[in-house]
Amino acid sequence: MDKSELLELKKTACNVRLWTIEGVFNAKSGHPGGSLSAADIMTYLYFKEMNVDPKNPKDPKRDRFVLSKGHCCPSLYAALALKGFFPTDEIKSLRHIGAMLQGHPDMKHTPGIDMSSGSLGQGISAACGMALAGKLSNESYRVYAMLGDGECEEGQVWEAAMFASHYKLDNLVAFVDFNGLQIDGSVADVAGLDKLDEKFKAFGFEVIKIDGHDFEQIEDALNKAKTVKGKPTVIIAATVKGKGVSYMENQVGWHGKAPDAEQYQKAMDELKAQLKELEA
């Protein structure tokens, strides 16, 4: 990608982060840490990779995205709103009574959400079903899913991995947002996911490891995935939980907590400064 494109993606990701903080602050609850760690990948998917049309969100031929780690929807909502699926104003009522934007993704009421998710381990199975449907219908659409690293402790993730590999779902790409932290502490301390790459390899996946905040690496990985035939691809993305907000970075306490007014201001100031720098 050229420099101007890269710059645009960085700016968009910064806006995604701004709206993520806006949403979680207004909701007075939610999950900023994992939303921020996944923000660059979601930005790339919606603004560079995926064939989606905000004016025709149910197009049968569209690419699909399933946020298996559904609690990180604040940044997905931000990406969808900035892409034009719904007004950004909706984000200010995230998690409020009567709001369109639920605490976890709701495909019935939110344009652009391809699958309701939030109960960990389930989204990846649905993504497999969508990929299988694409094969059955000879459609060329691709299916993207995003798992959390902690989510990979769910047995269903591995049931789905077996299925994806057995049925050769090469139209499926799963990201693992490997930020290293889950609610109870570091993933290594809580349950351990040693050699996650080897685990996926053993399950028959093409495995690509990248820095999940580097757009060029994200692009290269997705391009490589398109050349893989006869098996699904997993992209294990090393990320920083809370990325972009200094006091949230790598802090397990920011997994599922909203900033107070002062913290909100600090986060917005930081992100706006980053945006200003990119615009300069």
Place this chain on the structure above:
Amino acid sequence: MAESKKIATRESFGMALCELAKEHDDIVVLDADLAAATKTEIFKKAYPERFFDCGIAEGNMIGVAAGLAAAGKVPFAASFAMFATGRAYEQVRNSVGYPHLNVKIAGSHAGISVGEDGATHQCCEDIALMRTIPGMVVLNPADHYEMIEAVKAAYAYNGPVYIRLGRLAIESFNDPDNYSFEIGKGVTLEEGTDVTVIATGLVVYEALKAVRALKEKGISARLINMHTIKPIDKDIIIKAAKETGKIITVEEHNIIGGLGEAVAAAASENCPVPVYRIGVEDTFGHSGPAVGLLSEFGLDAAGLEKKIAELLK
């Protein structure tokens, strides 16, 4: 009436899928390593390109079904009732029920008539689990002809449906030339004025024999076949309550959470009358031949006849 034949509703289910698939190429069938038992193997043989074994991984199977439905297919996912609704309960609730996806879940080997496999495989809680999920339709067909029509109706309905299948071969008592199936509409099999017996699924035929025997003894019992547990047919229940003053329910399921409670709720809110529940009385089953177990649990014709007569004393 055509010559009656004994056939398990799981077999009828497999046949119905093949019939439907002839006309509808959006039908996809999933199983979890039990195709020979759930009889989806009948479909598998006829339409191998549309059959997907998910292995012994029921949670993933339900999720895959949800994804297929989200992409426009009409998946039928089958396993034993125990695993389809129990093991995978939360997947059914969150991946199918919450987004109201067009997934049909078939639970075979339901109830104690699984027989020799014993309590771990005898699911008497599936109806309770499925009917608490908002928007889920719950069907429990009573014989071959009803199952064929129920599967067609489930396909025609746009939304999640649970269909209960039995293992045991049973008499086909409905008249195939004169039978229509409508989701949510109970069927009156016998008229009567002293009491109304409302039965569902595999034990409907046993209840029919019991009611006919009681008629010989001067007890006029109405018999309703309630093939749909949800949405329950309130009208037929209220009418029965008004006209017969007493209701007895019969089900091969825990009396907690099943047909009996659905009927009791409809009656008590609209026309309160005594409702007695006959079923599995909050206990686990155990190993043994299916017919022997049904007798032991009082769910065969003789047991039902005795129990209904007692309740009317």
